[in-house]
Amino acid sequence: MKQTHTEVLIIGAGPTGLMLANMLHTYGINFRIIDKKQGPSRYSKALGIHPRAMEIMELAGLSAPFLKHGFLAKHAQLYSNNKPLFRINFSLLNRDTDYSFLNIISTGNRTYFRKSFATKKGRKR
Numbered sequence: 313m314k315q316t317h318t319e320v321l322i323i324g325a326g327p328t329g330l331m332l333a334n335m336l337h338t339y340g341i342n343f344r345i346i347d348k349k350q351g352p353s354r355y356s357k358a359l360g361i362h363p364r365a366m367e368i369m370e371l372a373g374l375s376a377p378f379l380k381h382g383f384l385a386k387h388a389q390l391y392s393n394n395k396p397l398f399r400i401n402f403s404l405l406n407r408d409t410d411y412s413f414l415n416i417i418s419t420g421n422r423t424y425f426r427k428s429f430a431t432k433k434g435r436k437r
Contacts (some may be wrong), residue, residue: 318344325349327358335372359416360385363402366411382415 320336322329325347336343361369361378369375387401403412 316344318342320344321346323347331368331372334374338372360414361417362414363405363409363411366415367409378415378417382417384413385416386413388414 319341320332320343322332322336322343322345325345329345329347333343333345361382366375366378369378386403387399389399390397402414405412
């Protein structure tokens, strides 16, 4: 078995693991990602990217492609049996941010970002 030097081992290639990998890449730190799954899930586990997460992405220099390819939802209307339940205005929830919306990324774009960010630096296994 070949041995390699890795400064940081990331367990899990989900959103948190990939964000950490990108932050480490920004600072030039060698890392390795391992995950028990062979590939990404076929099922969505999140509706969108929240304002605070967008702020962290901005600090890491990652927000631009998400802003370019995302649907920036200022509000949402929820229904049950074709009847409106309630409407939520995201822009009223976070007035102290430049990201007062929910950023919804399509499945195709999520796949692109996952592959792009996972292969920036380090190794995924």
